[in-house]
Amino acid sequence: MASKLLRRFRDSTLRRQRGPGPPEEPPEIAELEDDTEGLSVRLSGTLSLSEDSLGSEESDGTESRCIEDLNSSSLLTKQLREMWASTREHNLPIRLTFEVTEANVVKDVHAKYVMYTIYLLHSGQFDPSPAFISCRYSDLERLRKILRSRYPDEMSSVSFPHKRLHKNFTAQTIAKRSRAFEQFLGYVSSVPTLRQSPEFLCFFYLRDMQKAQHLTCTGLYQLALPLWMNCWRLQEKLCPVGPSTHRLLVLAGLVICHQEMDSLADAQAFSERAVLLFRDSQEQNVPFFISFLHAHIQLSWRVGVDKRNSEAALLRLQEAGHVTQNAPSLKETLIRETNQETT
Known part of the structure; x- marks a missing residue:
């Protein structure tokens, strides 16, 4: 052509x-359009x-x-x-x-x-x-x-x-x-x-997310991290904004892998993304929120970032009657979710 x-x-x-x-004669229509090779x-x-x-x-x-x-x-x-x-x-x-x-x-x-x-x-x-x-x-x-x-x-x-x-x-x-x-x-x-249908969304990231869950639960963080990152990018492009369970699991996986690989600044940044998702949403998964708050407070302290807002949010949840002490860690939450999917 x-x-x-x-x-x-x-x-x-x-x-x-x-x-x-x-x-000059105009070109034939077929010459311009019938060119699919x-x-x-x-x-x-x-x-x-x-x-x-x-x-x-x-x-x-x-x-x-x-x-x-x-x-x-x-x-x-x-x-x-x-x-x-x-x-x-x-x-x-x-x-x-x-x-x-x-x-x-x-x-x-x-x-x-x-x-x-x-x-x-x-x-x-x-x-x-x-x-x-x-x-x-x-x-x-x-x-x-x-x-x-x-x-x-x-x-x-x-x-x-x-x-x-x-x-x-x-x-x-x-x-x-x-x-x-x-x-x-x-x-x-x-x-x-x-x-926005679950069938369309899960087609893109669910398979890699399940692989990343199992790799993270078995301690293979370097293999799991690229899968978590691609899942996060897919969700950023496809999913509506909000703390859905799948989005929170991906953020938990990113925090865990970065933390275990001593990339504390990246771990803190992803934990902060999760905390902001909870704050901007009317519906809250409180146990998940508490786990992310604990992780965010700890990581912020280790990298020298202000953690007072998360500490205040944790105190409000405690005053509202929620149990904030001895809460499951992010990895424990991830393992629990993985076990529920395989049973």
């Missing part, structure tokens, strides 16, 4: 130099296909031709840069976007499948902390079926790529599916009822 645009530009330039001539590669420029994805089934090489055309057209590159520079001068609306950045063919004893890496980031501004998930076609299809069964009206017109019997591992199929997944998730996140 890029090479066609470049040739048209050169032809029009030569005609202007030669003088007036017969008017390698669509994800050209649109985002970041989709990475593993070499295995081209090994088992033959590809027609469309994606590579698209990349070559795009690289060979310096004019088109310059135009894209100018367009991006002009958009930076305007205030763009901030919204959540999904981008498939990697697709790897995985072979195990039982099956062969494609694992997609999908990044969640805010458009309209620089996003310093994008979050990501890794999932299969079957995972996304399962999410679609659950949402359709529980929210039929909202999901009535949502499209989804069909299963195929052949050519599931070609670069062409993977690129088209990647684009379809981006559109599917983008639509679901744009509908408040779907975006």
Whole structure:
């Protein structure tokens, strides 16, 4: 497509130099619109296909031709840069976007499948902390079926790529599916009822959160910390503001891991986030609040930060009749929640 645009530009330039001539015929609609080969590669420029994805089934090489055309057209590159520079001068609306950045063919004893890496980031501004998930076609299809069964009206017109019997591992199929997944998730996140549904939220962070819980409870803090951090970034982008149980568990995991790894300033910062969540909410999980207050007071004292507000909040809870002495620690609370999920 890029090479066609470049040739048209050169032809029009030569005609202007030669003088007036017969008017140029408008391009055919099909030539501009029916160009879906390698669509994800050209649109985002970041989709990475593993070499295995081209090994088992033959590809027609469309994606590579698209990349070559795009690289060979310096004019088109310059135009894209100018367009991006002009958009930076305007205030763009901030919204959540999904981008498939990697697709790897995985072979195990039982099956062969494609694992997609999908990044969640805010458009309209620089996003310093994008979050990501890794999932299969079957995972996304399962999410679609659950949402359709529980929210039929909202999901009535949502499209989804069909299963195929052949050519599931070609670069062409993977690129088209990647684009379809981006559109599917983008639509679901744009509908408040779907975006705030437990099924949609848990799809993104629940699996990693459960892994991080078990790793933390067994003392594997270095392995658990990256999972907790990604869960926190996912929740920051997806979840409504408030001290939900899942959000508090993620904050507890972050405080525990940072504290055990002697990153006391980070542990104190996340404990303060939890305390502020409780203060800004009308509904309070008092036992959890007490555990976070104790952790915040201790960590603030160790890093030299003012802790008087938390001490005053703990005293108010005690005067209200709550037991604040010998309260469970954050790790004990995390272990209790983990045991409840496995029983």
